[in-house]
Structures are given as structure tokens and as C-alpha cells.
Amino acid sequence: MIRVCILGATGSIGVSTLDVIKQHAHQFKVVALTANQDVERLFQQCVEFLPSYAVMADAAAAEQLAARLAHFDEITVLSGVEGLKHVASLPEVDTVMAAIVGGAGLLPTLAAAQAGKRVLLANKEALVMSGQLFLDAVHQHGAQLLPIDSEHNAIFQCMPASFTQHGVKNLTAVGVSRILLTASGGPFRNYPLEQLGSVTPEQACNHPKWKMGRKISVDSATMMNKGLEVIEACWLFNTPPERIEVLIHPQSVIHSMVEYVDGSTLAQLGNPDMRTPIAHALAFPERMTSGVARLNLLEIAKLEFEPMDFARFPCLRLAYEAMQAGGTTTAILNAANEIAVEAFLAGKLRFTAIAELIEQTLSRLNGRAANTLEIILEDDTRARQLAEELLTTL
Numbered sequence: 148m149i150r151v152c153i154l155g156a157t158g159s160i161g162v163s164t165l166d167v168i169k170q171h172a173h174q175f176k177v178v179a180l181t182a183n184q185d186v187e188r189l190f191q192q193c194v195e196f197l198p199s200y201a202v203m204a205d206a207a208a209a210e211q212l213a214a215r216l217a218h219f220d221e222i223t224v225l226s227g228v229e230g231l232k233h234v235a236s237l238p239e240v241d242t243v244m245a246a247i248v249g250g251a252g253l254l255p256t257l258a259a260a261q262a263g264k265r266v267l268l269a270n271k272e273a274l275v276m277s278g279q280l281f282l283d284a285v286h287q288h289g290a291q292l293l294p295i296d297s298e299h300n301a302i303f304q305c306m307p308a309s310f311t312q313h314g315v316k317n318l319t320a321v322g323v324s325r326i327l328l329t330a331s332g333g334p335f336r337n338y339p340l341e342q343l344g345s346v347t348p349e350q351a352c353n354h355p356k357w358k359m360g361r362k363i364s365v366d367s368a369t370m371m372n373k374g375l376e377v378i379e380a381c382w383l384f385n386t387p388p389e390r391i392e393v394l395i396h397p398q399s400v401i402h403s404m405v406e407y408v409d410g411s412t413l414a415q416l417g418n419p420d421m422r423t424p425i426a427h428a429l430a431f432p433e434r435m436t437s438g439v440a441r442l443n444l445l446e447i448a449k450l451e452f453e454p455m456d457f458a459r460f461p462c463l464r465l466a467y468e469a470m471q472a473g474g475t476t477t478a479i480l481n482a483a484n485e486i487a488v489e490a491f492l493a494g495k496l497r498f499t500a501i502a503e504l505i506e507q508t509l510s511r512l513n514g515r516a517a518n519t520l521e522i523i524l525e526d527d528t529r530a531r532q533l534a535e536e537l538l539t540t541l
């Protein structure tokens with residue numbers, strides 16, 4: 148029996164995780180479920196999965212949930228970041244699905260690593276912010292990090308066993324020359340450039356291949372999602388950004404590839420459905436069904452590739468540059484992006500001003516060595532404050 152805590156249970160990844168778990172109910176026990184404010188959905192999930200703990204980040208929402216669950220004596224309701232950290236590190240939890248969106252996921256995800264859990268990482272922002280510090284926590288506390296992001300899960304599946312199972316973390320030593328990260332191109336791949344400034348949040352969230360939360364949907368439209376993924380891949384696979392090439396692949400069937408020195412390129416293919424990487428990581432190193440339909444290659448018929456268009460997608464360039472700069476620069480990039488996306492979704496910022504706001508924040512704030520959590524959180528806060536100020540000028 149694998150005992151699971153799901154951080155961000157009510158979101159797109161959280162719901163898909165529960166769907167996979169439900170298909171293998173005899174193998175998994177849901178110990179804790181968490182959400183931010185969505186009382187109704189977390190309540191429904193609690194009734195169905197009967198966890199020992201339910202946590203709402205928002206204190207008022209936690210009170211409402213506790214009232215709704217008054218007759219469920221076996222469920223303890225907690226609140227706030229402390230509640231999230233508590234359930235992420237419970238001794239009775241083996242596996243933590245880290246599926247909170249944004250920097251809000253950092254502390255609970257880090258707590259899971261520090262408690263030596265198997266961490267299923269969807270919350271890429273946590274790793275983008277804390278990089279080496281997060282990996283050090285994983286190593287020091289004997290945790291295990293398995294990627295859920297479809298691209299990184301694909302790369303992981305294409306790595307040799309010496310890498311995935313025996314902890315050899317040197318790509319050159321295992322004959323890998325490059326990582327090819329695929330991108331669908333999002334909703335604006337062919338959209339007239341001069342009209343990008345006036346696209347709406349609804350258009351940006353209408354992803355051609357994936358159904359996801361709103362923040363990552365906007366990130367996919369600006370290509371910042373791919374930028375965050377380049378940074379995520381650098382940390383997960385111990386590789387410099389120059390060794391990662393982003394390719395546009397509109398069908399979203401190949402989820403990424405690993406190129407070896409002998410001329411072999413390995414790819415992982417599948418329908419675009421997050422239940423595949425989720426089931427892969429939940430069952431690792433074994434395999435189990437996910438509910439995803441088998442791939443029909445005859446129906447797909449064609450797999451196409453295009454070079455990345457950095458002029459159309461300046462956010463990707465900013466992410467590469469931030470990774471090259473190192474230290475807290477990636478945390479600053481992430482923080483400015485979160486403020487920009489929130490403002491865009493609220494109708495307060497043009498789509499094309501998202502990249503402008505991030506670039507201006509980065510040019511005004513210098514990153515520094517990301518030696519401690521305090522430094523990272525301080526620069527995250529400074530970047531958010533500065534981006535909020537700059538918002539009014541754009």
C-alpha cells in the first residue's frame with residue numbers, strides 16, 4: 148500500500164492524480180488532500196477518498212471545510228502553510244504529489260523533500276526558485292524526485308537505468324549529448340504578431356492540446372512555460388542550458404527526446420494526457436494502467452517539427468538568460484512572471500507586456516548566490532514588489 152499526500156488536490160494535476168489512484172484503489176491510500184480556497188471541491192474529494200487530513204491554505208476556507216466535515220471524525224482539518232508543510236512531511240506518508248501552482252508550492256514541496264519522501268514534482272516553479280538548494284535537500288534527506296511535467300517525465304523515461312535508478316547524475320558519463328524539449332507552440336504559434344497585444348485571457352487559456360490550470364495555460368501561450376521547463380530540466384538532469392534545445396512539435400505526441408553520442412535519439416510518445424506521467428511516477432519503477440487511450444499512430448499519421456521562434460516568444464529567451472545568470476535570477480524571473488500573468492488574467496496587462504514586465508524587473512534587480520532559503524524568499528518578495536510597481540507604467 149502506497150500512502151499518498153496530494154498538495155493541490157483540487158487543481159488539474161490533483162484531479163488527474165485522484166483519477167489514476169481511483170483506478171488502483173487497492174494499491175494506494177490517500178492520507179492527505181490540500182487546496183487553496185475551493186472548499187466545495189475539496190469537500191467532495193474528502194467524502195470520496197476519506198483522507199486523514201484535509202488542508203486549506205486559506206484560513207477562512209479551512210473553517211468552512213471543518214464545518215462541512217463536522218461529522219467526519221477521522222478527518223483532521225488544518226490550514227495555512229504550516230498545515231501544508233505538516234501533511235507533506237507526515238511519517239505515514241510515502242509519496243507526495245507536489246501540484247500546487249506557483250511559488251506558493253515551494254515551502255510544502257521542500258518540506259516533503261526534507262522529510263525524505265518520494266516527491267512527484269509537477270510544481271516546476273518550486274524547483275525554478277530554489278534549484279540547488281532543493282536538490283541538496285533531496286540528497287541530504289534521502290528523498291526521491293520523480294518528474295511529472297510531461298516533458299521531464301519523457302526525458303526521464305528515455306534516460307538509461309544508470310541515471311534513473313542508480314543516481315549517476317552525469318549526462319556525459321552515460322553517453323547523452325543533448326536533450327530535445329518539445330513544445331506544442333501553444334494557441335498563438337501562427338497568430339498574427341501585430342495582433343498579439345490585444346489577445347484575451349480566454350484566447351490565451353484555450354490551449355490546442357492540453358487542458359490545464361489558467362496560470363500554466365498563459366505560460367504556455369507566452370512560452371514562459373517552456374522557459375521554466377528548460378530551467379527545470381537543467382536541475383533535474385544536471386545539465387547546462389546550452390545542452391537543451393527547444394523544438395516546436397504541434398502534434399504534442401512526442402513529449403521530449405534524449406540524444407546520445409552514438410547517433411541514437413530516444414523519444415517518449417503518448418496522447419497528451421497527464422495521467423500517463425502521473426501513473427508512471429506513482430508506479431515507478433513498475434508500470435500500471437492510467438486510463439489514457441492507446442496512441443493511434445495511423446490516425447496521427449504525421450509528426451512535424453519547427454524551429455523555435457524566439458522573436459515571437461521573448462519569454463523563452465529571458466528564461467535561458469536567467470538560467471545562465473544563475474543564483475536567485477531564476478527566482479526573480481519566476482516571481483515577475485507570476486505577477487505579470489495574474490495581472491494579464493485580471494485584464495490589467497496586455498499579453499505582450501508580460502515579457503516586458505519580466506524583462507524590466509530582471510534589468511532592475513540583480514540576482515545573487517542562492518545560498519539560503521531566506522535569500523531566495525527575500526529576492527522573490529523584492530521581485531514581486533518591483534513588478535507590482537512597474538505594472539502601473541506599462
Ligand code: NAD
Nearest residue numbers: 155156157158159160182183204247248251269270359360
Ligand atoms: P491548477 O490551477 O489547476 O491547480 C492548482 C492547485 O494549487 C489547486 O489545488 C489550488 O487550490 C492550489 N493552490 C493554488 N494556490 C495555492 C496557494 N497559495 N496555497 C496552496 N495551494 C494553492 O494548476 P495545475 O494546472 O494543476 O498546475 C499545478 C502545477 O503543475 C503547476 O506548477 C504547473 O506548472 C504544473 N503542471 C501542470 C500541468 C497540467 O497539465 N495542468 C502539466 C505540467 C505541469
Ligand code: MG
Nearest residue numbers: 296297298376
Ligand atoms: Mg510541460
